[in-house]
Amino acid sequence: MRNVQATLADQLPGRIVATSNEYPSHHRIARHKHRRSQLLYAAHGIMVVGTETGRWIVPPERAAWVPSGMAHDVHVLAQISTRSIYIEPEVSAALPRDCRVIGVSPLMRQLLLETLDLPLQSESGSGSRPDLIYSLIVHEIERAPVLPLDIPFPADPRLTKRCRAYLAHPSPHDSIDDWCADLAMSRRTFTRRFRAETGTSFAQWCRQAAIFAALPRLAAGEAITALALDLGYESASAFTTMFKRLIGMPPSRYLAVSNPMREVAVPMRGTMRGLDG
Template sequence: MRNVLANQVDALPGWIVATSNDYPTHHRIARHRHRRSQLLYAAHGIMVVGTETGRWIVPPERAAWIPSGMAHDVHVLAAISTRSVYVEPEVNAALPQDCRVIGVSPLMRQLLLETRDLPLQAESGSRPDLIYSLIVQEIERAPVLPLDIPFPADPRLAKRCRTYLARPSPHVTIDDWCRDLAMSRRTFTRRFRSETGSSFAQWCRQAAIFAALPRLAAGEPITTLALDLGYESASAFTTMFKRLIGMPPSRYLAMSHGPARESA
């Protein structure tokens, strides 16, 4: 089905449901949850999926997996065309139980594009049923991509992370964080890594890239932005940006300001 609002999905019948939507740059979908798990695929465009535990960048031709019942919001950074597949938890117990960004194989991409005009309810053994079944199998085997900014479980540490993510600064040091949180450097370092799975320095570098996305889309020069975020040069920023996002800032800028186009 096309153009189904997020709060209408749970009312649709079927063990597996597929929808497609197009959203403009800067569109936001408020925090909500579904009874089914959701595969949210970006045919083109870029979005950020947020939950209480972190943020996930979803570049073009990648997908976010959001487990059933998990509250999440979506921020569109570059005009996007999406395909969503909603799967009841009983369909396959082996499907992931955590939010993640996954790689989309050429086979899964074609299957997802096919879902746009499939009927809501598919008879067992029919072509739509086989397409849905194969998508579920592809989800199960899809690689996990390191495109997340995890938040710690510790409420004070998580609050400090959200504050930094809203406005990263190269002048804020690990000692500043330790002082603000009344922790020793050793305790902070150990707790931060155990709760985020990342070193403090690596987390801050990724947070800076996340924060750069809307600023790039707003037209800020790459060199100015790179220096503002603490990179020695525009080329150093570009290298890290490409490593995380999968494309250079120049291509991201072109996508942000170019017209949306249909991919299927």
């Protein structure tokens, strides 16, 4: 279905509902939640999904999974075309229970594109083509690989506040000792707590945070070399290596994706604008 706002999607009948939207660069969708779980697929373009516990980058041809009832917001970094699948929790106990970015198989990608003009599931009988497509999508979500495209936030409110401030303005001059002094923690306590609550080291977290901060600056046209040095990388090649490892493409490819005028846009069968995710 096209041009369906999130609040209205919750009211649509059926255990599974599919919608499709397009958003311009820099569009923001305020924090909200759905009764159903949501698969938010980026056919092309790049977005960031945020919750109280972290942020997730969703590159082209990847998808974010948001469990039912989880409040989240969306920041579109580059003009994006999405497909959303809303699934009642009781459809499958094997569906993920945490927010994540997942890989999208060629089969699931084609199934998601096919949902654009499907009728509501409640309007098609069991065993019908729409019912089979939705069932296959659910199976593909269950087996989809989790991609390491998240910036987790600690549970400790003081640590979370410090992390959010760094993510907004990452600095190569910040050190672990600076954070320890700000938070009145010993280095040992800080290191142990940070890893326990984020699942990663302080240094690795800062490197990933810098990449997150770089995305809108790259899309705005900043030079890769200058940006890399500003974020504390020794060279553009070191920045490119980390960028590709996290995003799945080099900065040059990201620049092409974030500016549709630099490459041929993916043809779409319909346009939907100004909708909630």
